[in-house]
Amino acid sequence: MKLDILAFGAHPDDVELGCGATLAKEIKAGKKVGIIDLTRGELGTRGTAETRDKESKEASSILGSSIRINLEFADGFFVNDKKHQLDIIRIIRKYQPEVVLCNAITDRHIDHGKGSKLVSDACFLSGLLKIDTKFEEDDEIWQEPWRPKLVYHYIQWYPIEPDFVVDVSNFMTKKIDAVMAYKTQFYNPKSNAPETPISSKNFTDSVEYRARDLGRLVGVEYGEGFTVERYPVVNSLFDLK
Template sequence: MKLDILAFGSHPDDVELGCGATIAKEISLGKKVGIVDLTRGELGTRGTAEIRDKEAEKSAKILGVAVRENLEFADGFFVNDKKHQLEIIRMIRKYRPDIVLCNSVDDRHIDHGKGSKLVSDSCFLSGLIKIDTKFDGDDEWQDSWRPKYVYHYIQWKSVVPDFVVDVTGFMDKKMEAIQAYASQFYDPASKEPETPITSKNFLDSLEYRARDLGRLVGVSYAEGFTVERMVAVNTLSNLM
């Protein structure tokens, strides 16, 4: 299956938090989108890996993504090395996305920055024809494939975006997908320990950040992204 967009997250829920509304909008426009989680989030203070597996599946159905996979890297301890790069290269070559979305380049959680660099490096390496990959049990070698664009969504830190996407009309879908992770976010009835992301303020911040980015460009809601290389447009009229 060829995908238009493949979104990577270090943990289940990273993608929804960072660019869930953008994904919902792209799917509504007929684009095929997939999600690959690097870890199962097993070190999270709340819930378990098994609970988060089920929550990720529920969230994927809400967004309507074509596929969701988990590479089961070690939460907190995966590194940017050949072993991990090859696993991501296999995913990129399997789905051949034109666009890859991945974690913020700089963030509070150490896995976010690590995941960002790991995916970015793998996108480049995936285009090298002398790197041979195939899945276990497959007889055929994969063809090389390099995504045209790699964009980084924004997470905990208020990183200044290089561009924003108008997601007006899709915030409700984003919040519904996020709240599928019932073990992770604000729940006044929960008896589990509090974390920086379990407060109502954090949940509210997702909306007011989108509102503020939207305000800056004259729309109701927007999600921001950073780029690694210059973004080009065909004509000036392509800019809002």
């Protein structure tokens, strides 16, 4: 299956928080979207890897993604090395996305920056002919090189200035529903689990008010921001709103 967009997150819920509304909008427009989680979030203070598995499945169903795969890298301890790069290259070559979305380049959680760089590097390496990968580990089908045309980074904890903003005004409800599918992670006044930076009501509220503020800055109701690795190209000045 060829996908239009492949969104990577270091942990289950990263993609929903960072670009869930954008994905919902593209899916509604007919694009095929996949989500790849690098880890199961097993070091998270609240919940377990098993509950995160169930929650990510529910969130994917809400967004309407075509596939969701967890690569089961070690939460907190995965590194940007050949083994991990090859695992991601196989995924990129299998699904041949035009656009890859990945974690913020720098962020509060160390896995976000690491995951961002790892995926970005793998996107470049995936286009090199002499890197030999198979369709599956035990298969003999050689994978053709594939380099995504565009790599964008969504914004997470830190309020990074975006290079562009997507108007997601009609898709915030679906984003919030997908985020709140992670019931163990976010605000729940009835929960007895330890408090974390993302379990507060302030954080849950921030998902909406940060999108509203970005929307205000560009003249729409809600927006999601992204940073780019290279200069964007337009055919005309009138392509920019």
